[in-house]
Amino acid sequence: MALPQIGSFALLLALGLAAYSFVVGAFALIQGGPGSDHLSETARRAGIAVFGTVLLASVVLVTAAFTDNFSVAYIYHHSNRDLPGPYKFAVLWSGQEGSLLFWSLILASYAFVLRLRYKTDPKLFAYASVVIAAVQVFFLLLLNIAAHPFAILEGAIPPDGSGLNPLLQYPEMVIHPPMLYLGYVGFTIPFAFALGALIMRYPGEKWIHITRRWTMVTWGFLTVGIFLGAHWAYSVLGWGGYWGWDPVENASLMPWLTGTAFLHSVMMQEKRGMLKTWNMWLIFSTFWLAILGTFLTRSGIISSVHAFAQSSIGQWFGWFLVLTLATFAGFYIANKSHLRSEHKLESIISRESSFLFNNLLFVVACFVVLWGTWFPKISELVQGNKVTVGAPFYNNVAIPVALFLLLLTALGPLLAWRRTSFESLKRNFQWPAAGALAIGVLMMVLGVRPWKDVAYFYSLMAAMLAALVIFTVISEFVRGGKVISRHTGFGLFGSMVHLWHRNTRRYGGYIVHFGVAVVIIGILGTPFNREVEKEMGFGDKMNLGPYTLVCQSYTQDDNPNYSNEWAIINVLKGNEQITTMYPERRLYKASSQPQTIPRIYPTYAQDLFLVNDLYIVYEGRNEDTGRPIIKAHLNPMVPWIWTGLIIMIFGTITALVPNAAALPARVPVRVQTAPAVGAGD
Amino acid sequence: MRLKKNPLMYRAAQMLLVVVALFTFMGVGDEDARFNDLGHHLMCVCGCSQILLECNHVGCMLSDRMRGELMEALNRGDNDDLALQSFIQKYGTTVVAAPSTSGFGRVAWIMPFVALFAGLASVVFIVRAWRNRPAPALADGIQPIKGAELERYRDQADKETDL
Numbered sequence: 001m002a003l004p005q006i007g008s009f010a011l012l013l014a015l016g017l018a019a020y021s022f023v024v025g026a027f028a029l030i031q032g033g034p035g036s037d038h039l040s041e042t043a044r045r046a047g048i049a050v051f052g053t054v055l056l057a058s059v060v061l062v063t064a065a066f067t068d069n070f071s072v073a074y075i076y077h078h079s080n081r082d083l084p085g086p087y088k089f090a091v092l093w094s095g096q097e098g099s100l101l102f103w104s105l106i107l108a109s110y111a112f113v114l115r116l117r118y119k120t121d122p123k124l125f126a127y128a129s130v131v132i133a134a135v136q137v138f139f140l141l142l143l144n145i146a147a148h149p150f151a152i153l154e155g156a157i158p159p160d161g162s163g164l165n166p167l168l169q170y171p172e173m174v175i176h177p178p179m180l181y182l183g184y185v186g187f188t189i190p191f192a193f194a195l196g197a198l199i200m201r202y203p204g205e206k207w208i209h210i211t212r213r214w215t216m217v218t219w220g221f222l223t224v225g226i227f228l229g230a231h232w233a234y235s236v237l238g239w240g241g242y243w244g245w246d247p248v249e250n251a252s253l254m255p256w257l258t259g260t261a262f263l264h265s266v267m268m269q270e271k272r273g274m275l276k277t278w279n280m281w282l283i284f285s286t287f288w289l290a291i292l293g294t295f296l297t298r299s300g301i302i303s304s305v306h307a308f309a310q311s312s313i314g315q316w317f318g319w320f321l322v323l324t325l326a327t328f329a330g331f332y333i334a335n336k337s338h339l340r341s342e343h344k345l346e347s348i349i350s351r352e353s354s355f356l357f358n359n360l361l362f363v364v365a366c367f368v369v370l371w372g373t374w375f376p377k378i379s380e381l382v383q384g385n386k387v388t389v390g391a392p393f394y395n396n397v398a399i400p401v402a403l404f405l406l407l408l409t410a411l412g413p414l415l416a417w418r419r420t421s422f423e424s425l426k427r428n429f430q431w432p433a434a435g436a437l438a439i440g441v442l443m444m445v446l447g448v449r450p451w452k453d454v455a456y457f458y459s460l461m462a463a464m465l466a467a468l469v470i471f472t473v474i475s476e477f478v479r480g481g482k483v484i485s486r487h488t489g490f491g492l493f494g495s496m497v498h499l500w501h502r503n504t505r506r507y508g509g510y511i512v513h514f515g516v517a518v519v520i521i522g523i524l525g526t527p528f529n530r531e532v533e534k535e536m537g538f539g540d541k542m543n544l545g546p547y548t549l550v551c552q553s554y555t556q557d558d559n560p561n562y563s564n565e566w567a568i569i570n571v572l573k574g575n576e577q578i579t580t581m582y583p584e585r586r587l588y589k590a591s592s593q594p595q596t597i598p599r600i601y602p603t604y605a606q607d608l609f610l611v612n613d614l615y616i617v618y619e620g621r622n623e624d625t626g627r628p629i630i631k632a633h634l635n636p637m638v639p640w641i642w643t644g645l646i647i648m649i650f651g652t653i654t655a656l657v658p659n660a661a662a663l664p665a666r667v668p669v670r671v672q673t674a675p676a677v678g679a680g681d
Numbered sequence: 682m683r684l685k686k687n688p689l690m691y692r693a694a695q696m697l698l699v700v701v702a703l704f705t706f707m708g709v710g711d712e713d714a715r716f717n718d719l720g721h722h723l724m725c726v727c728g729c730s731q732i733l734l735e736c737n738h739v740g741c742m743l744s745d746r747m748r749g750e751l752m753e754a755l756n757r758g759d760n761d762d763l764a765l766q767s768f769i770q771k772y773g774t775t776v777v778a779a780p781s782t783s784g785f786g787r788v789a790w791i792m793p794f795v796a797l798f799a800g801l802a803s804v805v806f807i808v809r810a811w812r813n814r815p816a817p818a819l820a821d822g823i824q825p826i827k828g829a830e831l832e833r834y835r836d837q838a839d840k841e842t843d844l
Contacts, residue, residue, distance in 0.1 A: 239735045246730065274811075345811035353808060360800045368793045375780065375789045383785050388724050390778035391732060397793045 127196025163590025183222025251293030261362035432471035455527035508655025515647030525637030
């Protein structure tokens with residue numbers, strides 16, 4: 001049997017198994033009774049088998065790419081003989097059909113793990129398994145009917161393929177989509193548990209405990225995926241920026257915002273039995289927005305530089321969105337009495353109210369992005385003409401919301417559950433606030449004039465609030481560390497490590513907050529970006545800030561995949577040469593598409609903290625003069641963004657570590673002598 | 682009210698206002714800044730979906746021409762609105778990078794703030810409702826909690842205070 005037939009058969013079998021898992025699993029749950037356990041078990045096993053069949057289909061597609069099997073239309077359109085190996089692997093997610101198969105593979109992998117761990121709570125897992133099977137049926141229907149990855153090319157088999165889009169031939173593109181998909185798809189799991197718990201009117205918050213790690217891991221993947229996308233845009237697209245508020249970028253941001261809100265609000269339910277209804281809708285919205293993002297990418301309904309070709313599968317996603325909304329709303333209405341809160345809010349100055357405002361701001365931020373993304377379509381429907389909703393809109397509307405969020409990020413950890421006294425808040429807040437004010441004054445001394453431009457005002461506010469977050473996190477670690485040090489006799493650093501280990505989620509979360517603040521510091525350099533462009537012959541010079549760029553030479557090369565040309569630019573600061581950069585321009589042979597490869601030099605050696613990215617693009621040759629054109633950007637603070645991401649990921653990983661037991665106290669200590677440390681996650 | 686009773690404070694507030702206004706309007710009319718500002722409020726219409734001053738296509742026939750037209754408009758003394766209008770007339774409404782602040786475009790700007798204030802009102806309502814919930818009744822003859830129940834409360838306290 002040929003590869004395409006094996007792949008097609010595997011997909012068909014996967015659909016049959018997923019349908020069985022859904023129908024029989026649901027029937028067993030509805031029927032109940034003694035015989036239903038056996039039926040439910042067969043449904044679980046069928047669900048496990050879906051993983052095997054989807055994996056087989058994926059392996060077949062990758063094998064077809066590596067063996068240059070251009071009889072498969074998908075391989076012909078997205079690969080070519082001279083494509084390097086890693087990109088042949090990336091062909092799996094480089095086009096519409098393959099990426100849907102990849103989506104199904106990730107979902108099947110998550111579901112595989114879930115179905116193996118069913119003994120934790122067989123009934124709840126059975127409900128979640130049925131919900132996931134329903135989602136699997138949808139994606140496998142798409143793959144079997146509307147977007148078949150093993151469709152055979154009509155006519156004679158061509159000798160070579162059309163090649164992979166040059167923009168995707170970059171190392172990060174081998175990692176970015178899988179990370180993003182792991183994030184998107186992963187939210188299906190907490191959603192499935194939430195819906196399962198809602199349907200079975202599950203008592204208590206166990207579903208939240210079960211899904212906590214799923215949610216954090218998923219959130220971590222989505223975060224990495226978004227940042228890798230930003231880094232890819234920065235490193236490949238050559239316009240000197242990393243975020244363009246493109247609808248597809250927005251599509252990834254929306255579930256991230258609601259997912260982040262959910263990560264915070266579940267603590268209210270765990271600790272205080274509050275926000276049960278809200279959490280249900282929040283995790284549903286996160287799942288729904290992930291599907292909406294896919295709908296945006298695939299339907300062509302909203303124009304985007306990232307979008308796949310317009311196709312009929314947009315309608316499939318549209319109907320799936322309607323169906324999931326109706327299903328969830330129906331079960332919610334039928335079971336909402338089960339979701340009443342148990343507790344009373346004792347004080348407005350409390351962790352509970354800070355979470356309420358935090359959730360409000362995340363959801364409003366999500367609404368702003370959703371609204372901005374859809375407004376061109378709404379405008380077209382209402383007044384017949386499209387408008388553009390680009391960076392100026394988001395900068396004016398989303399930044400104030402983000403600043404308030406940053407303020408809450410700083411304040412939240414200082415508030416205790418139930419009630420915080422004003423004195424305690426003042427005591428804990430004064431040093432971080434003084435530090436933030438000092439940063440603000442320092443920035444103004446260094447020349448930031450907030451009255452000159454609103455962008456400078458935002459930068460100043462963001463810097464102060466980011467500093468406030470950082471100082472708050474440090475003070476929380478130091479204060480808690482001192483308490484443990486006093487009780488155990490350990491050194492301060494060791495005590496802080498133990499403090500983290502005692503409550504990894506809380507202190508891991510603080511490390512994530514620290515990372516967010518560092519990312520913000522990286523972003524606030526944007527208004528100070530500078531750029532110059534010049535036609536540069538041999539020996540020509542161009543000044544940019546304190547740097548002088550000297551064109552030393554140009555050279556060319558050729559390989560089976562592309563021909564290229566690059567400039568050799570010496571970079572001087574004063575009279576000292578600090579580096580040589582090689583901005584490049586390629587022409588991919590299979591697709592005949594050009595591609596610029598900017599070169600980036602972070603100036604750590606020159607300015608460790610106020611670091612700049614020197615970003616040089618070889619734009620090609622002037623058609624009239626034949627002279628090469630070099631564009632250079634000086635982007636302050638950008639490296640902080642990537643550093644912040646690393647800190648965020650480190651924080652997420654540390655938050656996943658199981659808690660340690662408390663160390664024995666050196667001397668007996670009366671409970672009331674312990675200081676009123678922030679308390680709670 | 683308090684300011685008017687204290688002339689010195691009143692005068693100081695007036696001076697502060699003047700200083701703020703002075704700094705606010707410093708630099709207005711700087712041609713390069715206006716070019717940069719307007720250029721970032723316009724889109725390149727070659728299909729790249731990029732801000733005009735960020736379009737990086739070599740040989741893009743439109744972005745260079747559009748930049749020239751913008752500079753020309755500023756040189757002939759057009760104010761910002763006039764310059765933008767001339768671009769809209771020539772290239773259509775999608776040339777502006779953000780919805781206008783008049784007509785239906787205003788809805789784009791207002792809705793996020795409507796959502797924010799509606800959300801704030803909802804949170805305030807929820808907070809009030811939760812605060813007004815009746816507390817568990819405490820009768821005079823409350824018995825002290827012991828044993829497993831006390832342990833449960835201690836666990837809860839540990840959970841909520843961490844240290």
